[in-house]
Structure formats: C-alpha cells, structure tokens
Amino acid sequence: MTCLHDRLSCRCARSLPASGPRADHRFPPFRDVTLPSGLRIVAVRTPSAPMVELRLRIPHIADTPQQQALAELAATLLFAPDTDGPRRRYGTSRHVHSGRVGAVRGMDCLAITAYGLTDRLGELLDLVAGELTGPSLTEQAVERARHRVNAQCAVLAADPRVRAAEALFRHCLGESSGRGRHEAAQHTAAVTPTSLAVWTSAALTSRGSVLVLVGDIEPDDAIASVASSWAGWQAQAPADPLPRPHDLVRPHGLRFIPLPGAHQSHIVLAAPAVSPMSPAYPSLDIANTAFGGAISSRLSQSLRDRHGAAYLAQSGVVHPGGRPLLVAQAATRTDRTATTLERMCRELARMRCASPTAAECDAARAYLVGSMLTALSSQASFASLLADLLAADASPGWIAAHPQRLDDVTPREVADAAARYFAPDRFTGVVVGDPACLPDLAQASRPGPPLITEGV
Structure with missing residues (x-):
C-alpha cells in the first residue's frame, strides 16, 4: 500500500503545466x-x-x-x-x-x-x-x-x-x-x-x-x-536641485563606518544607473534581477545558499533625490565581513565574463512581469507603485508599456547591460560594522574599489 507521503511525493514530482498567454494590461483611465x-x-x-x-x-x-x-x-x-x-x-x-x-x-x-x-x-x-x-x-x-x-x-x-x-x-x-x-x-x-x-x-x-x-x-x-x-498650500522658491550621481559617485573608494559593538556588518555598493524612462532600462532591469533582484538570483545563491555567509543579499535600482543608482547590499556576521565583500565583488565581475543565460533572462523577465501585475491587483499597491515610479521620473503609462519592453529584450542586450553596469571598478560604497572586522577588510584580495579608513 502506498503511504500518503509517497503519493504526495509523486504528485509534487510532476512537471508544472505550461503557463498560458499573458493578458495585456491596459492602464486604467x-x-x-x-x-x-x-x-x-x-x-x-x-x-x-x-x-x-x-x-x-x-x-x-x-x-x-x-x-x-x-x-x-x-x-x-x-x-x-x-x-x-x-x-x-x-x-x-x-x-x-x-x-x-x-x-x-x-x-x-x-x-x-x-x-x-x-x-x-x-x-x-x-x-x-x-x-x-x-x-x-x-x-x-x-x-x-x-x-x-x-x-x-x-x-x-x-x-x-x-x-x-x-x-x-x-x-x-x-x-x-x-x-x-x-x-x-x-x-x-x-x-x-x-x-x-x-x-x-x-x-x-x-x-x-x-x-x-x-x-x-x-x-x-x-x-x-x-x-x-489645497488652494492655500502655496509654493515657496524651488530648492536647488541635487547634484547628479553621475558627477558625484566616486569611481574608487569603499568607506568604512565604525559602529562599535555591532553584531553584524552591512555592506552597500553603488554605481550610476539609468532611469526607468531610458531605452537601456529594460535590459538593466533583467540583468539586475538575475544578479540580485530575486531570491533565486546569483547573489542570493552565492552568499546565502552555497556559503551561508549573509542574512540579506540583494540588489536593485534606487533613486535617491530622483537620481538612479544600482545598489547591491548584504548583511553578514562581523567575522565574515571581508569574505562576504569579496564574494559580492566577484559576483559583480562574473556578470561580465559569464553573462546571464537565456534561461536566467526568461526567469527574470517572468518574475518582473508577475511582480508588477501583482502590485496592480489592489488599489493600495497600485498607488504605492505609481508613487515610486513618479519619484523615479517615470510616466504613468510606463506601467502598461514595460512588460512588452521586457519581452523585446534579447540575451545579447542583457549581456551588454551586464558588462556596462556591473563592472566592479564602477562601484563605490560603504561598510558599516564593528572595527574588529577592519584588519580582514584591509587584507582582503578582491576586485572593486579600495577601502577608505581615514578617521576610523
């Protein structure tokens, strides 16, 4: 007699049915x-x-x-x-x-x-x-x-x-x-x-x-x-615009911020990116998702699954002050700070020499489109998504057009985006943690920006 566990195992082993055609999303009035x-x-x-x-x-x-x-x-x-x-x-x-x-x-x-x-x-x-x-x-x-x-x-x-x-x-x-x-x-x-x-x-x-x-x-x-x-809410003189990260992001330098007594370190690397309205954004979006934008991404698999070195491992495009930055971050134990940073930089370098495969691109594309459609399923998530996109200088119609732009991206374009945006020497960043991790950080051999420790 087959036990319940065996029946469930056989059922779970079956391949999932192919998904049907994706319905076109029309932006509402x-x-x-x-x-x-x-x-x-x-x-x-x-x-x-x-x-x-x-x-x-x-x-x-x-x-x-x-x-x-x-x-x-x-x-x-x-x-x-x-x-x-x-x-x-x-x-x-x-x-x-x-x-x-x-x-x-x-x-x-x-x-x-x-x-x-x-x-x-x-x-x-x-x-x-x-x-x-x-x-x-x-x-x-x-x-x-x-x-x-x-x-x-x-x-x-x-x-x-x-x-x-x-x-x-x-x-x-x-x-x-x-x-x-x-x-x-x-x-x-x-x-x-x-x-x-x-x-x-x-x-x-x-x-x-x-x-x-x-x-x-x-x-x-x-x-x-x-x-x-809101007629009484009148504007004062407009504030001076923020400087562009393209001008101020330092091509070299990883600054250490001491936090004595901290039980974990937080590593954040950043490089200039492009806004959602740029023609290059869809290919960057897919490349970033393959690198660190999903739980099955390369960065997560390397730091969390294979080495168990990080509590958090992710990447994304953010827009502080409306300026686009490609950011990769990880949280780890103090004694693993140097090795985690080294693996992050090597994963960045691997994006250039081993660009995302066609399967990785397809998975990233499906994840992005599915996440967006999920966000549009309720009024609250729709409003939050739209507010974030407007802050990133996107137009409301971007939401409806982006899935098709993702479909049009080829693996070759993703490889070009990976080579252009993920080079370790493009990144700057910060490491926050207990000063006990400084000796290992200073001696670590890795690609990417050098460590800045003055004032520590």
Whole structure:
C-alpha cells in the first residue's frame, strides 16, 4: 500500500503545466495635471472597491543636523493624536472615517500615506491640507514628539542597515546632500512650536511635490477637489536641485563606518544607473534581477545558499533625490565581513565574463512581469507603485508599456547591460560594522574599489 507521503511525493514530482498567454494590461483611465502651485496630481480610476488611496511625496533634503531635527519632529507631529489643529474636526487623528492617514520621513522626502471611503475624499483632503498649511502646535505636543523622536533615533543609530543607507546617500551625493536621521536627537531640544511651524511652511511646499490618488474616483472630479481644498498650500522658491550621481559617485573608494559593538556588518555598493524612462532600462532591469533582484538570483545563491555567509543579499535600482543608482547590499556576521565583500565583488565581475543565460533572462523577465501585475491587483499597491515610479521620473503609462519592453529584450542586450553596469571598478560604497572586522577588510584580495579608513 502506498503511504500518503509517497503519493504526495509523486504528485509534487510532476512537471508544472505550461503557463498560458499573458493578458495585456491596459492602464486604467487617469489624469496627470500640474497645478499653478507646482503640485503634480496623478488621479487613476480603479473602481474595484469604494475606497481611495492617497500618496503624497514632498521632496526635501535636511542638510544640517538642525534641519534634520525639524524634519523628524514635523513628520512625527503630522496627524498625531495629541496635538491641536484641523484634525480635531474629524474625530480621531490617524484613523479618519474608516480610513487612515500618516506621515513618514525619508532621507530625501516626507511621504504622506492615506486611504478612506470615496465619499469622504473631500474631508480627507481638507485634513491633509490643514496639517500642511496651518499646524497648531503646543509646547506639550512638541515635548511628547521630542521624546518619541529621541527614542527612535537611539534605535536607528544602532541599526547597521539604516546607518549604511544614510552613509551611502552622503558618500554618493556629497556631505551637503543630507544628514543621518539618528543625528537629529542632539538638536530636538532647541526646537520650539514657533520655529517648527515656520520651518514647516517654508520647507514642505507644493512645488515639486507629487500627489497620487487611486481608487473609485472620477479623475477630473478628484483633481478639482484637490485644487479647491489645497488652494492655500502655496509654493515657496524651488530648492536647488541635487547634484547628479553621475558627477558625484566616486569611481574608487569603499568607506568604512565604525559602529562599535555591532553584531553584524552591512555592506552597500553603488554605481550610476539609468532611469526607468531610458531605452537601456529594460535590459538593466533583467540583468539586475538575475544578479540580485530575486531570491533565486546569483547573489542570493552565492552568499546565502552555497556559503551561508549573509542574512540579506540583494540588489536593485534606487533613486535617491530622483537620481538612479544600482545598489547591491548584504548583511553578514562581523567575522565574515571581508569574505562576504569579496564574494559580492566577484559576483559583480562574473556578470561580465559569464553573462546571464537565456534561461536566467526568461526567469527574470517572468518574475518582473508577475511582480508588477501583482502590485496592480489592489488599489493600495497600485498607488504605492505609481508613487515610486513618479519619484523615479517615470510616466504613468510606463506601467502598461514595460512588460512588452521586457519581452523585446534579447540575451545579447542583457549581456551588454551586464558588462556596462556591473563592472566592479564602477562601484563605490560603504561598510558599516564593528572595527574588529577592519584588519580582514584591509587584507582582503578582491576586485572593486579600495577601502577608505581615514578617521576610523
């Protein structure tokens, strides 16, 4: 008699059926409008549920620790339940009419995320506008926010991954391009309600900001509602643009950032890339997915599966300040930092001498298209994907056209992209960890940028 385990094993051993033809994805009805205030609005109709998703990205770089403290406190106080202001007219703070609204501070922006019932969109827009244009802050509310920010900064300061991301941002774009979030705690004591209100109205402006609305809406009506509710949110003078990574990414130099007592190291390598609108992006997208963009990628298999050397091993194209960077990163034990970095650099070099095979390209293509279609299956993930793409200087129609562009990429084009973008000597980066790993790092033999240790 065949046991259940044998029957299941035989069933699992069968080959999977071939997938059917992929349905064409048509981008739903939308409007893309820039108001006189400089606010760009992209409204998309997806009537799968009587809800609307809101994503607002306000670009801002805090280039001094004092500005970083102001930015952290502003993000903490927006929509907080224990402050005065327009939110009191709507009952609760972060939970508004069967929805939710909140703010988070990034290294190059302040992002507001909200959702709610479609028939309450006007009230939700009024709430957000009131927070941005007329915050009413008491000393007690600022003091409570100060304690929260200081506690958060203490956690961030001990996180190698956070420290690495912040250090890479400054290393690639220059010391004046932003400060680490963990540095804000030293300067929150000097912030008053008045100084915070003045900074918010001057720094968080409409010019250059992007609002995404996705849901059961009529795009024209939604844009008209925004124009009416947010008429008081006027732009100040536009900020100076960030320098391009193509000009500032250093072709040599891997900077070590000491974090005494850290139990693991975080390695981040970066090189200039291209934006999603570039004709070269589809081939780079496939090459990156084969290298480190999926769990079955080369980097993951080398560092995690074969050698067990890393907790995290991945790569991707990111856009700090709207500038594209190809980033590869890994998290590992302190005593394995040098060998992990060496294997990362050798995998980069292998992309040139052993480019992704046709099978790897097909698998990467299927993964990319499937991930995108999955992201479009709900209003929330659709809104987040669209907001990220707009921040990367892509157009809304890019989503519908990208699958076909991926289909058109040949293995030869992927090989060319691998040779062009993955050369180890193109990369710079940072290593954050305990100084105990420095001797091994200095002696490691590997391709790629040399180690910079001055000041350590």
